[in-house]
Amino acid sequence: MQRTTWDPLLLSRDADAEIVSAAQKREIKNILKSYVGMYDSFSELIQNAMDAVDRRALNDEGDYQKKLWLTIDLSENSFSITDNGVGFNEKEFEAFLAPNISFKNGGSTRGNKGVGATYIGYGFDYLQFGTKGNGHEFVGEMIDGRSWVEDYKGIVTRPVVNASVSNNVAFSEISRGSTFKIKFGGEHTRPKDLSWYSATTPEQWLYLLLIKTPLGSIDYLNEDSNGILFELRVIDRKGNEKVISDNEARYIYPHTKIKASVNLKDIIKIQDGLISKGRDASAIPAKYLKSNGIYEHFETEEILALREKDEDYEKLVREYNIEAYGYFTYSTSVWDQFNDQLAKLRKGYRVLKGGLQLANNNMTQGELIAIPLTSNIGYQNQCHIIVHFKDADPDLGRKGFQPELKEVSEKVSVAIVNRFKKWKRLLKSDSGVKPDIAKEIELHDWIKAQEVHATDHPLVLKNKNFFAPINEISISSEPQSEQDVIVLFNQLIAGGVIRGINLLATSQVKQYDGVYKYVVKEPLGNHVFDKENNPLGVEELHFQSEHISPPKILEYKYNIDALIHEFESEYKCEKDIHLAVAWEMGKEWKKNYEAISLLDLDHLHQRDFHGITHILDSGTTRFHVIILKELVTYLNDVDGVQQYHKENYGDDLF
Template structure:
């Protein structure tokens, strides 16, 4: 019988220590399960240091807030030191325990008291230190993760032991904190820092600014910025460093040249209108842009072009002082160019890409969320949206936000895309060619680059049956742009390589690139296949001589991925296109289409008109392709490319 009042939170004090130990393990294990991101360990340490320097700044207003970070691929470790407030002894002894936090939750990046537990028990070696006028200590905790995952009771519960050496990074400041995680071991993530395929400071700075709280989300020109130094030691011991950088997020427009703020464009248009001039005649710097962007205040968010914003959403916008940023690029290739050639990270990683990111108290929270467009769905991959809240309450760990907040952010992201897409007429056309996102090179360098390209990538098509009397093509190097594709295609027609069509018109301004007609005329043998003299001919001339088709729509692209993106965006429609001409086919077709290669001699009977190289099929339509790269390779060696076309496009109907 219970005769006295009791506190259920203290009831475990009288239990057997083994029971309490098991309960603690379960509690910590549940915390660790909420941390699934590959950058979570970096993020927790960085956010704690940022909060620490902010806290000290409130007391010492002249403080220059500073972090020192070290990524060491030799000993597989990440270290961070700061000149923040430091710990008091009681705080230091308790902060690693579950659900213990000394943050007030108002404006701090974390406050649930689980991040430090994850750092201590999610890995097997953590060195930590603190120093200020009241308390100095350096300690180490080992085998935290091994103990948590130990089901047999073999691993002793770890304790923090004193560590005699003062790490070099901790000598940088008279006050602050220090943490070093050494990775490796079962259940840890990442196990090895080589996972990121980044070996120098120039690469790691993009990872840390775009994937962790180091990239602070701010929409004003605040001068109170935290600075940081970054040192990276690669696996061979080589050192690269970047000093005194600002802890700010890398917004796309800050790195992608030819990006314009739509507020600025609108302001210039108003000035032109006020002067009685045509507002559509903008300065050249606002035409053929890589992207457009805009920042949005709370009031501007309420006015976004979407019919889904209700009064309850307006209340949430005010409650969390929501602001946002949106960037709309002309092509998803911008993200590849940014990743591969600016950040120089693993190809295809897309450290920056289209989608929605949600931030709280100046810190990104969670991963990309798809922007839920119901039309022009391809735009969800071209638009980069960041929605920022103040003092919202994310889920445990680094997972995300409550459903009503997530829903609101998704609605706002759709409204932002709806607004930005109205300016797409100011963007360059997506031809599939590689974007230029850095400052334009000067004419001399451009000429030299083309000379080098000609030597490195010569275009060879020598055949006694074409281009008489010299029997070789005039264009000397592999195409690099849509314009090169147009030139090469016209040469192939003029040289008699492609004989089955005539061009009627081309346009830079209409929705589609040109108009053409298929035709068949004497001599008949010009259209009939011969493996040596006419390898692009038809097997049987199923149509009579002097057949001329109705006018049809023609599209040029460097890479056909760009055309499929336009179909997804509903800028163009596959049912309207009869022929597409490109240098390369790309790989986006695999999502929704099948391709029949007419360069596979087994499919020769499908070719109706001279020169067609492929037919692309969807569930509702099909159209013809001329893929120039594969056409050239085929003409140079018909038999040699058969295995390639069979394997790439063939379909084995038997198991």
């Protein structure tokens, strides 16, 4: 006769005792402590479901399609998953929640330690689970599992499994498989509330689950999918449902979503072809240049070839059949656009970014860790690297890999970054402008976009002292790119708004943008400050005679953040640069620099040359800055911007 109620812990010990020992409760609590991630609950249920459909596929013939049904229910703060896999027989079903019980074979499954099910059963205060089609059909629920584990006063009764009824539509329609549902909430669960993710649509949850859980299967070199399809349903707080179907269970590699990404192997193949024809190997077709990113998959032998002879490294790489994937983007702003524009996740949350992701048995494990670079440290945020081990399970639950595996993965990641660095010329230069990674804009769309931008963001600079005879600038809209910054800057020089900067040439040294000189000639009065007639001038008597400086280095950017990123990556050196011209200041300067605003009239005495708007000082280096957006606003209303500059660049910021 089928049981309708049972205690998983007593069954696992073949015991008849009425009281489970305190040691057993401590064992369970230690298991729960090892699950600290915000995605661990999803990951455990998903990996079990994927293993179940894979096991069934080994024995099923015919047209069996591996399938999962996932539901995020924001209205009841729950997650459920149903699979059409092997299901449980009666003995398995009654015992699998207990610690260290596993029915997986370990060689071809995603997990086999027997602690994940215990975490699901006793890590939450509500679990419903059911099975059918394996000689056994039953739906049960367990309540207050977590409350019992955390109870030290003997108030909470040890939970048992009671028969229940599932209202899961997918489970009612399949002939074989399993279903699980957990409800979040309570002091100790992660997350407490599914609204933490600020994801309310299936499209948003798709990115979260494919990148952060085993649903996004790591299949480096296999272009064919693992054959698992899934349906994702999201129910919002008002009970409205939205579903997306027939999705592949496959990791979202950056190059599959970020346009203009180049496979480094393709470039090397092109170079080999050029060499075989006796042509210049550096003559790479233009379509591969100015890319958003470069990427490459690495087989085990290729990973071995990335480093010099290292016996420990070689041993671990071979033992765990390590494979890897790397993506190197020209700017960290690409990750911002990926998360904000494509995934459309809450502002500031980065589901995909630079760093090292460890993975084993075709699934990601844990959070990203920093790539331990000793130089060019800015690159650690530009590279997204996955290092995959075969059969290298974390020590307990999802706690972490053994130190030697973490160390070898870090060596792999550093070697991949060093390889990518040599191909940086394939990438766009980081000007600071917001990238469009989702599409290539057609010409007519671009023209329309410029018309809309000119209407929404007009550039207004009217002054009786400049641009005679109409006294207004000819550029009609705010800059959107580095090229726009260059055009506006040159107009301001030509119109006499900025005086004394002579542009010499484009520099070929270390990829800097230009060479200029400061030239102060008679009449010197043209350079002297007057709030109404010459508000960008210097204090009187600053120059006693004509002055011509040595040649200096000039950099153009859309914003200064991009320049600071290049300093951090050591692609450019701040000691070489004397003047940076940009549309916006950005925010990165706040980390390592003091910014002195020369548009604050209290700091006028520090303006060395006409037109300089700011000075950036790191304590060891100091260079001039012209921020065009703030310059234009200042010229339109000198007195009106004083408070802004005192608040944003005042001493209280440091």
